[in-house]
Amino acid sequence: MFTAETLTSWIIFVPTIFAFFLVFFEKKAVEAMRVFALAGTVVTFFLSLALIGQFTVGDGGMQGKISVPWIASWNINYQLGYDGISLTLVVLSAFVFLVSMLASWGIEKHVKGYLILFLILETGVMGVFFALDFFLFYVFWEVMLLPMYFLIGVWGGPRREYAAIKFFLYTLAGGVLMLIALLMYYFGSATPEAMAITGHSGGSFDLLKLAEMAQRGDIFSPGLQVAGFILLFIGFAIKVPTFPFHTWLPDAHVEAPTPISMILAGVLLKLGGYGIIRIAFPLCPYGAQVAAYALVAIGVISIIYGAFAALAQTDFKRMVAYSSVSHMGYVLLGIAVWKISEVTGVAEGRDYWLMGMNGAMFQMIAHGVSSPGMFFMVGVIYDRVHHRDLNQFGGLSGLMPNYSGMAAVIFFAGLGLPGLCGFIGEVFVVLSAWNYSKTLAIVSAGGVILTAGYILWALQRVYLGPAYKGPHPEAITPMTSREQAIGWLLIVPCFVLGVYPNFVFNYTNDSLTKLVDTLDSGYQNTPKPNSVQTTQK
Amino acid sequence: MNEIGLLVQRLLDETTKTSVGLFVPELVLSGTIVAMLLCRILPLLWRVPAQWIALLGAFTAFAWTLCQFDQLVGGTLHATPIFTGLLMFDQFATFFRMFLCLFLILTITLTVLSGIPDREDAPDFYTLLLGATLGMMIMASANHLLMVFLGVEMASVPSYAMVGFLKGRKKSSEAALKYVVYGAGAAGVMLYGISLLAGLTGTGSLPEIGHRLSLIVSQGAGISDPIVRTIVLASLMVLVGLAFKLSVFPFHFWCPDVFEGAAAEVAGFLSVASKAGAFALLVRFGLAFSGGSAAVSEIAFALGIGIGVLAAATATFGNLSAYGQTNIKRMLAYSTIAHAGYMLMAVSALMVMKFSKHGGAESTAVTLSCIEGLIYYLFVYLFMNLGAFAIVALVRNQIFSEEIEDYNGLATQCPLLCFGMALCIFSLIGLPPMGGFFAKLVIFASVFKATSVHWAMWFVLGAGAINTVFGLFYYIRILKAMYLKPRPDGARKVSYDLMPVGLFVLMICLPTLGLGVLPARFAETFNNVASVLLTGR
Incomplete structure (x- = not known):
């Protein structure tokens, strides 16, 4: 029943099955519904662990592929599969959903609707990671939108309607x-x-075959690849988000309830990075290479801009939200450091590029752990004192020592302290950027200092200092055991990934090596128009 | 003398042996009308409720058309002109007749549930409803300019009366008057166009027009040629009449007022059924130019581009105007204008591909997908638009209001109706996995293909894409009111019977999801219909 081929579908649809049964729960059985929904996320998580067991390390290609005709006249298939890139992200997502479900105990309003939407969202996310058919990918991509709109719009903060529609648009x-x-x-x-590649007449939505065609070079013209890349990149960059498409993020993240912020930061942002790696680059290697400098620049701008914006915030949650913009900049930077020889078109220092790719993947995983952690820590204190003004905190380490300790670890992980998960990704990316452009590498390394600046400053204002100055001092109570459990669940991977990064590289390296090979040959095989090289950015 | 006898004999043979047999569904509807009126006159029978007679008639007609369609697909029946070529009996026509009968059944069921015509008025109302449907069925099978006009008028006149059916309401009477005046004007222009066309070609038979026109248009004649100018003028005038029925910009002014004034049930009926009939007619009229010389094709090609520009303007105008509306029926009226724009894009792509100079096997395939897209869109539109109007009607019966702000917080009181509305709205926006998305995709794909023939189609495609985002702005307001806002204190409570009403709502709303998840079977059938219409196979 649980072969690699069927596991993918199970992981996608188990949350939906649980959501369906939730419909029949008595409205007042709130606790039972929560436990049931939690069971759904736990089952999904264990299924995703089972998928690791099925994974063959050393094989960079797609594994557990399954393809069933869906809309035959359009050559649309229900086609799933996974490689190291999707596998790591699937496990991460299942984990974040599990933790966020635990953090959802505080939701009191319309619990049933919340849980159903939550589980449908998980289905959409998992579907995106497994889909190997462009149409199917698109369907799952948009399926995520609907629950997210309501999750922000109904259960969010005071400006939730604005934030929800902005996110949606x-x-x-x-x-x-x-x-x-x-x-x-x-x-x-x-x-x-x-x-010759598809084996049938008419177009194809098969992502693997489309990538194969792009690699052959003579099927997709350079013009198509450039136009396609711009469209796809903007589509995904909105999700990542990179400067200048990031403006929905602070609103959505701040207004969303804590568990949804955790999912937004931990999972949904990764979908943008995943889309760039899985679709935008493989389908248009030529377009990606032509745009490489712009991409690197956008990545660096995001890092610096996000960090400066975070420095300027007085709202604790908003600061964490901008830190996501900054951290996701590293992802784009790592993916895009594709340097070629101007004469031959061969990638120069390909190992550095691979390193950048690996760093980007690691950064996604690390940010997927540390950023939900930060949002959760903000949520814990917000639940107690009902404000998030950085200037009105202080002295929490004396009042809530346990919480402050945990928060410090999580925030240091976000800062990129060696030994914690945030460090590896940033170092890999910055090192690989050095090969691409020394100036940009130096600028992006400067981002690390800014990051340290805003995180340390925030820690100082919230946890240190003589006494708590803000409203509701009486409400400050130690963490509950549920909150502590969530805290530990988030802290452990921070250490594990920081000390033993091979947990990620072990799975991603082969797939990324293959990707780099494909892209390199794809660019070389594409016949280049002479004028484009000079005029395009 | 003998010759006349022979002629009469052949006419009788043709009529009785083939035509009448294939015309049974229309005759059934006519018989139903007579039966309803008889019941009203005869004192013994006046207790028989008119809606049951109407429903029985509609069911019989639907079943009959279904059998006909099945036999046409199976090959036991063959496409043939009937009534000496006045009407066409083929898969395309039969599909639309079936579509209209199905829609008639659903509308009658809705009126029974919402109780809009009371006992006293029921026979009148259903007579008008069936009469309008009859006219639309004739529109769908019209094969002669005479029948074009007769069909349009037969569909229009009962519609005028239905719009004014809410007696004693000022808005309703005003709407009806507006509709009559506009309708009469448009019909007059159309009739003039028809007379010009008939005078030029000496025939009214649609399939002959292309051939006859090529006899009078000299090769290479431009717009300065008086004959070409007359042909273009005549075609435009006929298009004005159809554009009025389709509420295409700039002939849409009646639409919002009429929809606001009419009962929601009638508005739902008009928005779907009269559009379906008019689109069928438009396709037939467009295809009437085929089989002509290159010069005639050029005229038709130019018309196709013109229709594309109109389509883009219609979609944009409809969506932008909808944004400011506070009355839900007015908003939905503008939304139907926008949707007419999307569907018109398919017709435009059809004309452009069909009459382009570089025709070939590939362009035939595209023309097929144009018609497939149009039919699929109409089919989904039936459910999503009727669903929206049905829920408006059902809610109106409870809260006596059609203002969007009175929908605030409805989700807490009638979750099922709101869920149905959400499905319809997501489908109207065109989000996957709803049917509206797949329909839009097929149409956009055809338009995309048509861009290779003429650059103006890029403009059309761009307008379509932008409008998808525009649409979100106002559709989401309905959902925002229902789900995100709290129900004000003292607002009227909404309660409904789960059994007939809830079931009915699910029955018309769930297909919008089903048509998106499993479109293969329908898409193939519609492609087959298109193939028979365009290539005879």
């Missing part, structure tokens, strides 16, 4: 761009040459 606009790119590639793959 940004993502839908990105989705429409992706849809156009999807059509471009569908019809672009309907040529006779492409038939």
Whole structure:
């Protein structure tokens, strides 16, 4: 029953099955519903662990592939599979959903609706990570939108309606761009040459076959690849988010309830990075290479801009939200450090690029642990004192020593302290950027200092100092055992990943090596128009 | 003398042996109308409720058309002109007749549930409803300019009366008057166009027009040529009549007022059924140009581009105007205008691909997908739009209001109705996995293909994509009111019977999801319909 081929579908649809049964719960059985939904996320998490067991390390290709015709006349298949890139992110997501479910105990309003939407969201996320058909990918991508809109809009903070619609609009606009790119590639793959790869007439939505075509180089013209890349990149960059598409993020993250902020930061942002790695780069290697400098620059700007913006915040949660913009900048930077020889078009220092890719993947995983942790820590204190003004905190280490200790570890992990998870990704990315452009590497390294600045400053204002100055001092009580459990669940991976990063590299390295090979040959095989090289950025 | 006898004999044979047999569904509807009126006159029978007679008639007609369609697909029946070529009996027409009958059944069920015509008025109301449907069925099978006009008028006149059916309401009467005046104007223009076209070609038979036109248009004649100018003028005038029925910009002014004034049930009926009939007619009229010389094709090609520009304007105008509305029926009226724009894009792509100079096997495939997209869109539109209007009607019966702000917090009181509305709205926006998304995708894909023929289609495609995002702005307001706002104190309570009402709502709303998740079967059937219409196979 649980082979690698079926496990993927189980992981996607187990949350939906649980959501369906939730409908039949008595409205007043709140506790039972929570436990049931938690069971759903736990089952999904263990299924994702089982998937690790099925994974063959050393094979960079797709494993556990399954393909069932869905809409045959359009060559659309229900096609799933996973490699090291999706596997690590799936495990991360299952983990974050599990932890966020635990953090959802504080939700009192319309519990049933909340839990159902929460589980449907998990289905959408898992579907995106496993989908190997562009159409299917798009469907799951948009499926995530609906629950998210309501989760922010109904259970969010005071400006929730504004934040929810803003999130919805940004993502839908990105989705429409992706849809156009999807059509471009569908019809672009309907040529006779492409038939040798697809084996059928008409276009294809098969991401693997489309990547194969892009690698061959002569099927997708440079113009198509550049246009396609711009559309896809904007679509995904909105999700990442990178400067200048990041403006939905502070609103959405701040207004969302704590568990949803954890999911937004921990999982949904990774979907943007995943989309760039899985779709935007493989489908348009030429476009990606042409845009490489711009991408690196956008990555560096995001790092610095996000860090400065975080420094300027007085709202604790908003500061954490901007730190996400900064941290996700490293992801884009790591992916994009693709340097080529101007003469031959061969990648220069390919090992550095691979290192950057690995760093980007690691950064996604590390940020996926540390950032939900930070949001959770903000949520813990917000639940007690009902404000988030950094200037009105202080002295919490004396009042809540246990909580302050945990928070310090999590925030140091976000800061990138050696020995904790945030360090590895940043170092790998900055090192690889050095090969690409020394100036940009130095600037991005400067981001590390800014990060240290805003995090240490925040720690100082919240946890240190003589006494708590803000409202509701009487409400400050030690963490409950449930909160402590969540804290430990988040802290342990911070250490484990920081001390033994091979937990991630072990799985991602082969897949990323293969990806780098494909991209390199894809760019070289694409016939280049002479003028484009000089005019494009 | 003998010759006339022979002629009469052949006419009788043709009529009795083939035509009447294939015309049974229409005759059933006519018989139902007579039966309802008889019941009203005869004192013994006046206790028989008119809605049951109407429902029985609609069911019979639907079952009959279903059988006909099945036989056409199976090959036991063959496409043939009936009534000496006045009407066309083929898969395309039969599909639309079936579609209209199905819609008639659903509308009658809705009126029974919402009780809009009271006992006294029921026979009148259902007579008008069935009469309008009859006219639309004739529109769908019209094969002659005469029947084009007759069909449009037969569909329009009962609609005018239905709009004003809420007697004693000022808005309703005003709406009806507006509709009549606009309708009469449009019909007059259309009739003039028809007379010009018939005078030029000396025939009214649609399939002959292309051939006849090529006899009078000299090769290479431009717009300065008086004959070409007359043809273009005549076609535009006919299009004005159809554009009025479709509420295409700039002939849409009646639509919001009429929808606001009419009962929601009638508005729902008009928005779907009269559009379906008019689109069928538009496709037939567009295809009437085929089979002509290159010069005629060029005229049709230009018309196709013009329709594309109109489509883009219609979608944009509809969506932008909807944004400011506070009355839900007005908003939905503008939304139907926008949707007419999307569907018109398919017709535009069809004309452009069909009449382009570089025709070939590939462009035939695209024309098929244009019609497939149009039919699929209409089919999904039936459920999503009727669903939205049905819920508006059902809610109106409880809260006596159609203002969006009175919908605040409804989700807590009638979760099922709101869930149905959410499904319809997501489908109207065009989000996957709803049927509205797949329909939009097929249409956008055809338009995308048409961009390779003429650059103006990029504009159309761009308008379509942007409008998808525009649409979100106002549709989401309904959901925002229902789900995100609290129910004000003292607001009227909404209660409904789960059994007939809830079931009905699910029955019309769930297909919007089903058509998105499992579109394969329908898409193939519709493609087949298109194939028979365009290629005869």
